[in-house]
Amino acid sequence: MNHLFYIRSTKYKVQSSKTKTFKLFSGLFSILFFLFSLVSFSQDKPKDTTKVSQLDEVLVSAVRVTTKTPVSFSNLDKKEIKYRNLGQDIPILMNYLPSVVTTSDAGNGVGYTGIRVRGSDATRVNVTINGIPYNDSESQGTFWVNMPDFASSLESVQLQRGVGTSTNGAGAFGASLNMLTDNYSKKSTGEISSSIGSFNTNKNTVKFSTGLMNDHFEIAGRLSTLKSDGYIDRATSNLKSYFLQGTYVGNTTLIKALAFGGTEKTYQSWNGIDAATMETDRTFNSAGMFTDEFGNTRFYDNETDNYQQDHYQLHWNEKVSGKWSTNLAFHYTKGRGYFENYKEDAKFSSYGLTPIVIGGTTIKTTDLVRQKWLDNDFYGTTFSANYKNDKLDLILGGGWNKYEGEHFGKVIWARYASTSELGDLYYEDFATKTDGNIFAKANYQITERISLFGDLQLRNVHYKADSWETGVVNDNFNFFNPKAGLNYDIDSKNKLYFSYARANREPNRTDYENGNPKPEKLNDFELGWRFDAQKVKINSNIYYMAYRDQLILTGKLDDVGNPIRSNSDKSYRLGLEVDATIALSEKFIIRPNFTLSDNKNVDLNIGYGEVNTAIAYSPAIVAGNIFIYKPIEGLYLSLLQKFVGDQYMNNLDSPEAILESYFVNDINVSYEIKPKSGPMAIGIQSITITGLVNNVFDKEYVSNGYMWDVYPYYYPQAGINFLLGLSLKF
16 A cells, blocks of 8 residues: 555654754765775776676675575566566566566556565565665555656566565565666667557656776666556556666776656555445546535545655675675665545544534534655665685675654645644654664585575664554564575486575554554475476475464555554465476477465454464465567567466455455567668667557456455456557667
8 A cells, every 4th residue: 555654754853853864874975985986996997897797796695595595586687577668567577476466556557566475465575676675664565656667777686485585674574575776888878668558558768878988987877757547547647767877897896876766646546446336337446536515426636645755875896805795885765745635524623623613503524635744764774795615605794774754744725724724734743763684694515415504683673653643652673583494406407405584573553553563473494496407497395484473464454544464373374386487499488387375374363263264365376377489589479377366355264355366368579670781770779669468368357455344345457458669779
């Protein structure tokens, strides 16, 4: 749901301290970049560009894994992303990875989208950008709408399922998603891309790179606009984003300074619809609906979410010696915005106002328009050192991050203003959260076939909030997260691995608003087999995730749309994951995957006894497949298939809470032309035409929903729809 559902305030009380913090960090950013540049100027030109290119991977080496690590994971590289990168969000682009389920509020993959992995919602998926935490500190969610078209600036993505390895930011209870932004380019390049599609969807992107100037410097950037009417009524999106990167390349040094962000204005579409309405009007949207003084049903035209988020990162990677390399990073994120609602018959008392008397009649309610504001700062540092020799791969690292969040609300219009004054705030809250961790992890090759993995992390979290919703919260958590594993190479093609990982996680803001939550604990056991031959690659693993006090989704929402969770004393997830890549020929490839799982609350007290029930939003079957056909050079054809089994929207196994299974198919076509002669060859390196037909068989399906008491509400997804793109590279 909307990041602005987690409202933060005390605007005027902390404004001066925030300004000082911003200036201090900006000054530090500038000074460090200047110093690093001086250091870099003194170095010789790079003699081994391969080593320098490898330094770019140091940005995420502290949080990424390889096949030598006993962890279940999938990689998505730049080439795979480009085939379907026509405007849909990153979760939608990852839809065909194992154990992944995605959803879209607007129904077409633009605007607010979500992802679940192994049944775990987005608050349990730890997301980092170049190793920097991205999850919202208070809600722990990830709001992709704040970074439209970010996929156009990604070099690669890695999804680790389960606890994974130690990482910065919130603990991973379902998965870790690590994104690496664009590498530098040695040659100057330019790219213009545009796409159009169903529901008046259109995306325009411009990218450039200067290439390495004087063999050392590169400046690269991107500007994007993205608009869509959405499948759901009035679920419009008006999105803009930018990405700017300055890179210095030395013989043993790589320095990157990045600034990226986006603005979004989306008409709210997170209400969902009831079963009866869905039968007659699948695209109905109740957001903004009100009855005017003449009894006519109308919709408020600015029932919107408005937000801007800007990120600044500075990375210094250094190859200290043949065995040691280091990474030091500083970051700052500024977020600000609001969502706006028309409220009918709102109580004066809820907005700090007093009843009024008109003509002898006491009036206690009024129609009004409110805004709930979010104004926050997130800043900190991450660091790591990597030692490698023939047998040992050791990483020492950690991070310290602080969040300062302001929450405030104001009424911008009221039919009866009562005692209100221009600029009044009807609530002011403030929250801070500090998150620090240190870790050490290592792979050690005991014999030619056996290697051991160890990972120890200490994490401290301090969360303080003074809110009209949460009351006073002042909690401190100290977590110890050990991990260990074993790799056994049976032969050159077959590998076995086993791992154990412990994870702890603090409650989020909404959990405090709805009770007295306990922190969650997880023991994750993974047993896997990897087969790697020339034409067939198979990854399979069995996982058992045993939880204590897991904060499970109840399927309910609070009065502003936040998912309500509650602690389940004991619960588990037991599953089998299999994915493969099979090359039937040089032109035809099949990439199937499936997950079979059993997800249960153990002895859950549901009011009339203790029973074992299915964990909400955890389908027992998730499967995907991609048929790839490349008949000639430059032509790429694929059929993408996704099946998601039945799942419950609460933890009571209620028949009315079942979200029915669905099976959808997409067709993706891409044709790249590389002019060799003629007018088009002048300055143009390639012309790429890309097409995507989603839900080609026009399946009516629902990917998400919730329960309002005993009544189900659904988020219908679009029937057959298309996107068509053209890209020119110079």
